[in-house]
Amino acid sequence: MDAIDKISKYPRLRIYVYRGLLSQWTPEQIAGRLKEEFPNDPIMSISHESIYRYIYAKPQASLNKKLIKLLVRKKTRRRPSKKRRRTGSKILNQVSIDLRPEHINLRNEIGHWEGDLMIGKDQKSAIGTIVERKSRYTLIIKLKARNSKEIAKMFSKELNKLDPIFKKSMTYDNGIEMARHETITKKTGMKIYFAHPYSSWERGTNENTNGLIRRYLPKGTDFNKIDLNTFIEIQEKLNNRPRKIIGFKTPNEVMIKELKIVA
Numbered sequence: 001m002d003a004i005d006k007i008s009k010y011p012r013l014r015i016y017v018y019r020g021l022l023s024q025w026t027p028e029q030i031a032g033r034l035k036e037e038f039p040n041d042p043i044m045s046i047s048h049e050s051i052y053r054y055i056y057a058k059p060q061a062s063l064n065k066k067l068i069k070l071l072v073r074k075k076t077r078r079r080p081s082k083k084r085r086r087t088g089s090k091i092l093n094q095v096s097i098d099l100r101p102e103h104i105n106l107r108n109e110i111g112h113w114e115g116d117l118m119i120g121k122d123q124k125s126a127i128g129t130i131v132e133r134k135s136r137y138t139l140i141i142k143l144k145a146r147n148s149k150e151i152a153k154m155f156s157k158e159l160n161k162l163d164p165i166f167k168k169s170m171t172y173d174n175g176i177e178m179a180r181h182e183t184i185t186k187k188t189g190m191k192i193y194f195a196h197p198y199s200s201w202e203r204g205t206n207e208n209t210n211g212l213i214r215r216y217l218p219k220g221t222d223f224n225k226i227d228l229n230t231f232i233e234i235q236e237k238l239n240n241r242p243r244k245i246i247g248f249k250t251p252n253e254v255m256i257k258e259l260k261i262v263a
Contacts, residue, residue, distance in 0.1 A: 006050070007046070007050075007051075007054045012043065012044065013043060013044055016030070016044065017046075017051060020033070021067060021070040022070060023240075024070070024215070024237065024241075026048070026071070027048040027049075027051035027052050027055075027071075028048040028244060029241070029242045029244065029248065030048065030051060031046060031047055031048040031051060032048075032244060032247075032248030033242040033248050035248065036242070036247070036248045036249065055067045055068060055071070056068070091174065091176065091179050091181065091194070092179070093181075093182060094181075094194045095191070095192065095193050096193065096196070097171055097194060097195050097196065100169070100171065104133070104169060107133050107134045109168070110134050110135060110165060110168075110254075110255075110258045111132070111134075111165055111166045111167060111168035111169070112132070112133045112169045112170075112171075113130050113131060113132050113133065113169065113170040113171070113190075114130070114131050114133060114203040114205050115128065115129065115131075115155070115170050115171070115172045115178075115203075115206060116128075116129055116172070116203065116206050117143075117146065117151075117175060117177060118210055118213065118214075118217075119146075120221055120222050120223040120224070121221060122222075124222070124224070125143075125222055125223035125224040126146045126223060127140055127141060127142060127143055127217075127231065128140070128143055128154060128155055128158075129141070129206060129209060129210055129213060130155065130158075130159070130206075131206045131209045132166065132251070132255075133205055134254065135251045136209070136243055136246060136254075137251040137254070137255050138209055138213075138235055138238045138239055139158050140213065140232075140234060140235045141154050141158050142154070142223070142226075142228050142231050146177055147177065148177050148178065148179040149180060151177050151178065151180070152180035152183040152187075155184055156187035156188050159184075159188045159190065160187065160188055164189070165258065165259070165262055166255070166258075167188050167189055167190050168191070169190055169191040169192070170184075170190050170193070171193045171194070171195060171202070171203055172192060172193070172194055172203075173195050173197075173200070173203060174197050178192070178194070181194075212238060213234065213238070216234045216237075238251070239251045239252045240252055
């Protein structure tokens with residue numbers, strides 16, 4: 001039985017695929033999640049190539065046009081980001097990523113994060129994004145301003161909602177907005193490490209996550225006009241999205257599992 005027949009024949013499978021696409025999952029995520037949830041059910045098993053074939057079988061048909069529109073588009077090549085630095089400015093008491101313990105690089109331990117700002121329309125608004133390195137769990141933080149006082153306050157507030165096992169360290173870029181990093185450490189207990197200038201790959205998880213967020217909030221968005229509930233909704237979508245890199249589990253599932261381990 002080919003892909004088109006299988007998805008057409010079995011309503012359970014078809015509905016699962018449709019719901020996955022509506023949740024902005026890729027065919028690869030849908031196929032991987034099916035294996036995770038239905039390991040012994042041959043009906044609920046299909047490859048991501050088969051899902052693509054089903055979607056593109058009749059590209060001009062009304063239903064297929066709708067399914068094609070639900071596919072996550074490939075990212076365009078990212079332009080070099082404009083860093084928020086002032087000539088000659090220096091953040092006091094920085095600890096370089098070179099001094100970050102090696103075990104953090106391995107991603108075997110929960111509680112180590114990467115952080116950054118996403119800048120809105122005309123450089124007049126911003127949101128904070130923080131991503132946990134092992135689970136890919138994401139926090140989107142609404143900010144009233146881009147200054148270091150607001151960032152220290154709001155980052156600390158959101159991070160302190162988490163269980164202590166999730167608060168070990170954060171790696172940030174060299175943006176002057178992190179000038180009050182010692183305040184964050186004092187309030188949360190987290191060590192802050194700084195990546196090298198113009199080295200976004202040292203925070204690759206955060207950079208990739210910012211790309212996912214841009215699918216919902218494209219460049220040119222005025223973040224001041226976006227309400228808090230919208231940010232929370234996007235955050236929940238990302239944290240309940242199966243990720244190939246963590247075995248098609250969701251970030252939420254990984255975080256819950258880590259809590260059970262120490263319970």
